[in-house]
Amino acid sequence: MLSGSDKTESAFVQFSNILRYTYAQSGSELIPAGDEFDYIRHYVDLQKLRLNRHTQVELTLECDDRNALIPPMILITFIENAFKYGTSSDTDCRIRLYISLLCHNLTLRTENRIMRRRPDTAPPGIGLANCTARLNLLYPGRYTLSAQEETGGFFRTHLHIQLTP
Numbered sequence: 001m002l003s004g005s006d007k008t009e010s011a012f013v014q015f016s017n018i019l020r021y022t023y024a025q026s027g028s029e030l031i032p033a034g035d036e037f038d039y040i041r042h043y044v045d046l047q048k049l050r051l052n053r054h055t056q057v058e059l060t061l062e063c064d065d066r067n068a069l070i071p072p073m074i075l076i077t078f079i080e081n082a083f084k085y086g087t088s089s090d091t092d093c094r095i096r097l098y099i100s101l102l103c104h105n106l107t108l109r110t111e112n113r114i115m116r117r118r119p120d121t122a123p124p125g126i127g128l129a130n131c132t133a134r135l136n137l138l139y140p141g142r143y144t145l146s147a148q149e150e151t152g153g154f155f156r157t158h159l160h161i162q163l164t165p
Helices: 006-025 033-050 076-085 125-136
Strands: 054-061 093-102 105-113 145-150 154-162
Touching: 006 054, 006 154, 033 054, 076 093, 076 105, 076 125, 076 154, 125 145
Parallel strands: 054 093
Antiparallel strands: 093 105, 105 154, 145 154
16 A cells, blocks of 8 residues: 555556556557557656645547557657746646547647756757657658747647558
């Protein structure tokens, strides 16, 4: 039996699910969308456990075909960045995540106020570059990606992938 706060057991279960998924899918080229959506839900639930009342998280998942095949972990970089740069322990903020797979079109939208920035002296991150390279290999000419800071200090990401040619 786990001891500590009520969140301890839930965090352990969520973390175990994330690890299990990561190991199981590490060698797979494509996986059922439903599995990826479940993984994202576990990740978001785990993040919510560590956040306090100042950060609100809205997650919307829509899927008309849980068996449609998509690349594993193609969306998580954008979601991780929303949590990394869009949370605060002392200022009210909100992270909005929208993911849909409808009619063979995969869409991800994230929105968060920028609560922290990468130091100017820090080396550039590789997550977005690696994700873009994967998208170019897997979906040449069939995806659009916009990830940028907008007026008012918000960061928005919009990824759209046409899964079938």
